[in-house]
Amino acid sequence: MSENSFDVIVVGSGPGGYVAAIRAAQLGLKTAIVEREHLGGICLNWGCIPTKALLRSAEILDHANHAKSYGLVLEGEMKPDVDAVVDRSRKVSARLNGGVGMLMKKNKISVIWGEAKLTKPGEIKVSKPSKPAVEPQHPQPKNTLGEGNYTAKHILIATGARPRALPGIEPDGELIWTYFEAMKPKKLPKSLVVMGSGAIGIEFASFYLSMGVDVTVVELMDRIMPVEDAEISKFARKALEKRGLNIITGAKVTKVDKHKDAVTAHVETSDGKTQQIKADRLISAVGVQGNIENLGLEELGVKTERGCVVIDGYGRTNVDGLYAIGDVAGPPMLAHKAEHEGVICVEKIAGLENVHPMDPLKVPGCTYCNPQVASVGMTEAKAKEAGHDIRVGRFSFAANGKAIALGEDNGLVKTIFDKNTGELLGAHMVGAEVTELIQGYVVAMGLETTEEELMHTVFPHPTLSEMMKESVLDAYGRTLNS
Structure with a gap:
C-alpha cells in the first residue's frame, strides 16, 4: 500500500473524527485524518471545552459573591478580569489540542493538513485551506502529509457544523456575535441580547449574567430549552430569572439596527406586540447547520436532507464506501454522540460482530448553565x-x-x-x-x-x-x- 493509500480516511478531526480514527487504528486499519484548521475541531477549540472553562470561572465568581453565606469573609470587590478569564479558557483548549496531536502520533495515524474534496468514490484531493486557522495552533505532528491525491477503501465525513445565520441578522463579528466572538470578548458588554435558548444560548446567557452583564434571552418557542421536559424547563426558567436573567418566550427578533457601538433588537411576540431592546451586543444562537459544502458530495450523488448527510444506523451513506458521522450527519448534534457514532461506524467497517446502531433516546443531553x-x-x-x-x-x-x-x-x-x-x-x-x-x-x-x-x-x-x-x-x- 502506497504512502497516499489507506484503509480509512477520516475528513475532520473533531470528537467524532479523531475518535473514529483512533478506533480504526486500534483495529489494525491503516488510517489517516484530514484537518484544515485545528485538531480537535469546534468542540475542543471553540465549543464544549472552552465554554466549560468560561463557565467554571463564572461559577467561582458566583461562589465568591456569596461567600458570606458559607461563613467566609473575602476582602475587596469581587469582579471579573475578562482578559484573564478568556486567556485561561484558551489555554485549556490549547492543552487539549496538543493532546490530540499526541494521540495521532501514538496510534500511528497520518495527519493530512489541508482541505479535502471527494473526486470519486474512494478518492479525495487535499488542497491548501481556503482560510487560515482562527488562532495559531500547536506545531504540526511529525506524522503529517500535505496537498495531493489520496485513496481509501472507506472515507468518513466528519466535518461538523457551524452557526446558523438568520437572513438580515447575519453575524458580523463586531455587534452581532456567534459563539466564536462570545467566547473571546475584547471587553465585557454592559448589556446583551441572546437570540435562542438552546444549550449554546442559555450557557452564554448564564456566563455573561455571572459576569455582571444585563442579559435578555429571546426564544421563539413558548418556553426556554424547548427540547427539555416541560417541568424541568419551567423550573430552570424560574431559577435563571431569580438570578436576574430577562427571558422573553414566544417571540422572535425580526430585525436588528446597528449603531456605532450598540444594537437595537426589534422583538415581536406571538400576540403581535413589538418592543425594541437596545444592547451593546447580540449573540445569535439559533442553531447550527452541517458543513456539507465544497466536499464534492453533490457531484457524487450523496443524499442530503435539511443541510445534513443522510446515513443509516452504521454511518453509511447511499454511496458505497462513503460514511458520515457527528454533526454533519444530523441531530442530536452532540460531541459524545459523534464519538460513539464514529466507533460504531469503524467497528462495522472492520467486520466486528454484535455492532449495534445507536439509540438516540439513550444519548444524554447536558446544558452547563447555572x-x-x-x-x-x-x-x-x-x-x-x-x-x-x-x-x-x-x-x-x-x-x-x-x-x-x-x-x-x-x-x-x-x-x-x-x-x-x-x-x-x-x-x-x-x-x-x-x-x-x-x-x-x-x-x-x-x-x-x-x-x-x-x-x-x-x-x-x-x-x-x-x-x-x-x-x-x-x-x-x-x-x-x-
Missing part, C-alpha cells in the same frame, strides 16, 4: 404520546443533605417509568452537578434496568446521587426522605 440541566430518554409528554401508561417520580434538592450542605438546594430530579413493565423511559434533572449525575440513569437505561433494580441499588450517603434513587422511589409511592 443551574445545570441534564436529561436522557423521553420527556413526560413524549412518553404519553408514545402510548405509555406512566409513573412519574420527583425529588427535590431541598430534601437532600449533601445539596443543603453545599448550599445548592435548588433543583429537581424527575424520573419516568412505564407503569406496566417498570422500564425507565426517561430521566430529567436540574440543579448542581446534574451533568455528572445523569450518567447513572444512562447506564441504567443501557442495561435495561427496571425500577426494582434501581430501588435495591445502594447509593452512598451523603451524596447528590441519593436523589436519583429517591426519585425512583417516589414514582412508586415509596420515597423515604420527603
Whole structure:
C-alpha cells in the first residue's frame, strides 16, 4: 500500500473524527485524518471545552459573591478580569489540542493538513485551506502529509457544523456575535441580547449574567430549552430569572439596527406586540447547520436532507464506501454522540460482530448553565404520546443533605417509568452537578434496568446521587426522605 493509500480516511478531526480514527487504528486499519484548521475541531477549540472553562470561572465568581453565606469573609470587590478569564479558557483548549496531536502520533495515524474534496468514490484531493486557522495552533505532528491525491477503501465525513445565520441578522463579528466572538470578548458588554435558548444560548446567557452583564434571552418557542421536559424547563426558567436573567418566550427578533457601538433588537411576540431592546451586543444562537459544502458530495450523488448527510444506523451513506458521522450527519448534534457514532461506524467497517446502531433516546443531553440541566430518554409528554401508561417520580434538592450542605438546594430530579413493565423511559434533572449525575440513569437505561433494580441499588450517603434513587422511589409511592 502506497504512502497516499489507506484503509480509512477520516475528513475532520473533531470528537467524532479523531475518535473514529483512533478506533480504526486500534483495529489494525491503516488510517489517516484530514484537518484544515485545528485538531480537535469546534468542540475542543471553540465549543464544549472552552465554554466549560468560561463557565467554571463564572461559577467561582458566583461562589465568591456569596461567600458570606458559607461563613467566609473575602476582602475587596469581587469582579471579573475578562482578559484573564478568556486567556485561561484558551489555554485549556490549547492543552487539549496538543493532546490530540499526541494521540495521532501514538496510534500511528497520518495527519493530512489541508482541505479535502471527494473526486470519486474512494478518492479525495487535499488542497491548501481556503482560510487560515482562527488562532495559531500547536506545531504540526511529525506524522503529517500535505496537498495531493489520496485513496481509501472507506472515507468518513466528519466535518461538523457551524452557526446558523438568520437572513438580515447575519453575524458580523463586531455587534452581532456567534459563539466564536462570545467566547473571546475584547471587553465585557454592559448589556446583551441572546437570540435562542438552546444549550449554546442559555450557557452564554448564564456566563455573561455571572459576569455582571444585563442579559435578555429571546426564544421563539413558548418556553426556554424547548427540547427539555416541560417541568424541568419551567423550573430552570424560574431559577435563571431569580438570578436576574430577562427571558422573553414566544417571540422572535425580526430585525436588528446597528449603531456605532450598540444594537437595537426589534422583538415581536406571538400576540403581535413589538418592543425594541437596545444592547451593546447580540449573540445569535439559533442553531447550527452541517458543513456539507465544497466536499464534492453533490457531484457524487450523496443524499442530503435539511443541510445534513443522510446515513443509516452504521454511518453509511447511499454511496458505497462513503460514511458520515457527528454533526454533519444530523441531530442530536452532540460531541459524545459523534464519538460513539464514529466507533460504531469503524467497528462495522472492520467486520466486528454484535455492532449495534445507536439509540438516540439513550444519548444524554447536558446544558452547563447555572443551574445545570441534564436529561436522557423521553420527556413526560413524549412518553404519553408514545402510548405509555406512566409513573412519574420527583425529588427535590431541598430534601437532600449533601445539596443543603453545599448550599445548592435548588433543583429537581424527575424520573419516568412505564407503569406496566417498570422500564425507565426517561430521566430529567436540574440543579448542581446534574451533568455528572445523569450518567447513572444512562447506564441504567443501557442495561435495561427496571425500577426494582434501581430501588435495591445502594447509593452512598451523603451524596447528590441519593436523589436519583429517591426519585425512583417516589414514582412508586415509596420515597423515604420527603
